[in-house]
Amino acid sequence: MSEPPRFDRGHTDDLMSFLAASPSPYHAVANAAERLEKAGFRQVAETDAWDGTSGGKYVLRGGAIVAWYVPEGAAPHTPFRIVGAHTDSPNLRVKPQPDLGAHGWRQVAVEIYGGPLLNSWLDRDLGLAGRVTLRDGSSRLVNVDRPLLRVPQLAIHLDRSVSAEGLKLDKQRHLQPVWGLGGEVRDGDLIAFLEETAGLAAGEITGWDLMTHPVEAPAYLGRDKELLAGPRMDNLLSVHAGTAALAAVAGSGAALPYIPVLAAFDHEENGSQSDTGADGPLLGGVLERSVFARGGAYEDKARAFAATVCLSSDTGHAVHPNYAERHDPTHHPRVNGGPILKVNVNNRYATDGSGRAVWAAACERAEVPFQSFVSNNSMPCGTTIGPITAARHGIKTVDIGVAILSMHSARELCGADDPWLLANSLVAFLEG
Known part of the structure; x- marks a missing residue:
């Protein structure tokens, strides 16, 4: 394998x-949309009639975005x-x-989303971000990006067994963060705080999708700064x-x-079964409407899907x-060895030999080296949106990604070269 080029x-x-800038899925798709807007893309509403004009378009739904670029003169059956x-x-x-507390501490009631490395969330300064829904039905992004909450770990003096038996956390009792002091727990206190912080009137927030995030900034790491540490890389x-x-x-x-x-879905970490997940109708509906907007019929859709290829890009080990x-x-x-091709013969990944090609x-076109990943036969294998996408839409799908350490930690680690190498390989793939 040749040495990878110096990263950008x-x-x-x-x-x-x-x-x-993306502490929640809602912020992530808003930031992706902003970048696409600068590249000439325009948002289209799912409730509107779509036209078949060329150019870049995108749909936002919750924490998901689907964006596509129609070349000039593209036929209805173009894959x-x-x-x-x-x-x-x-x-x-x-x-x-959300409001709870005990023994003079004010706390926030939280639920575990996905499969986090729970110990990585202990003794870490946390902010609060997400989407709130207002009384008039509109939504608004919120981000308290400062040390607001903390899940305090029990001192070793009060649990001597942790050294011999390891840390054992009860998901209900041990993960509730503190965020202040006070005697009586007041229902609505957290939401009132968010209303005040966001400049909203009292009682204006009627719904919320809120989550914690570590406020420590991403950073280069290592002797030669050849590593990158940060949150949410997965x-x-x-x-x-x-x-x-x-955009390129x-x-x-x-x-x-x-x-x-580009199809960026929500809810992959808990099974993808939602209207914004890979197991939902969003991608298929967008692709089908794109075919029909260009004057196509069912036969054109079938031809387009038969020649379509999807790269399911997700981090690996x-x-x-x-x-x-x-x-x-x-x-x-190895990190900085180029992106990985994920293979599992039991279809936990969707890659087959033709997809590998x-x-x-x-x-090869991008002059980017790549590596192969398979799980140890004695270890269970994770999965991705790849098999779901292949099965739901009947399109060839290949699982790839970037190799990282500390997956599902509050702070993950990758090679600083690999994001650029991945992006270059995706450009070559999209160009065909």
Whole structure:
């Protein structure tokens, strides 16, 4: 394998800004949309009639975005090239009745979202962000991006067994953060605080989708700053790379044989079964309406889908220096070694031999090295939106991504070269 080219610090710097500005899926899609708007894309409403004009368009729904670029003269049966990703990350989310407390402490009631490494959320300064719905039915993004909450760990003096038996956390009792002091718990206190912070009138917020986030900024790490540490890289790293790749392809002026698409879904971390998840109707509906808006019929849709390819881009596991035995002995993906191709013969990943060939061609064209990942046979294998996308829409799907450490931690770690290498390979894939 050849040595990867020196990475573009500007791309990685921009990724760090994207991560910091996207503490929730709702913020992530808003930031992706802003970048696409600057590249000439325009938002279309699902409730409006769509036209078949060329150019870049996108749909926003909750924490999901689907964007596509129609080349001039594209036929109704023109196939799609899709980069799929997800916007959500494991975290602690606010319950419907958020105010609680005990023994003079004021706390916020949270529910565990996805499969976070729970210990990574202890003793960490946390902010609060998400979407609130107002009395008039409109929605608004909120972000308290300062140390507001903390899940305090029990001192070792009060639990000597932790050294011998390891840390054991009860998800209901031990993960409720503190955010102040006070005797009586006042119902509505947290939401009243958010209304005041956001400049809203009292009682204006009637619904909320709120979550905690670590407020420590992303940072380069290591002797030569060859590593990147930050939150939510699973999977905003892929959302950022896909957004950058789609904008680059749309602005290249090249003749495109495919319609390039970015599909960033919500709720992957808990099964993708929602109206904004990969197992929902969003992507299929957008692609179908694009075909019909260009004068196509069912036969055109069938032809387009039959020749469509999706790259399911999600983070994967780099070989861990302290736990190398947990990895397959012949597959040790390394950070800064280029993106990984994920394979699992039991279809936890959607890659097959023909999909590998598509990916290899894109990487060769981009002059980007890639690595292969398979799980140790003795370890259970995770999954992605890849198999869901393939099965739901009947389109060829290939699972790829960037190798990281500390997956599902409040703060993850990747190679600083790899985000740029991934973005370049996605450009080559979308260009066909």
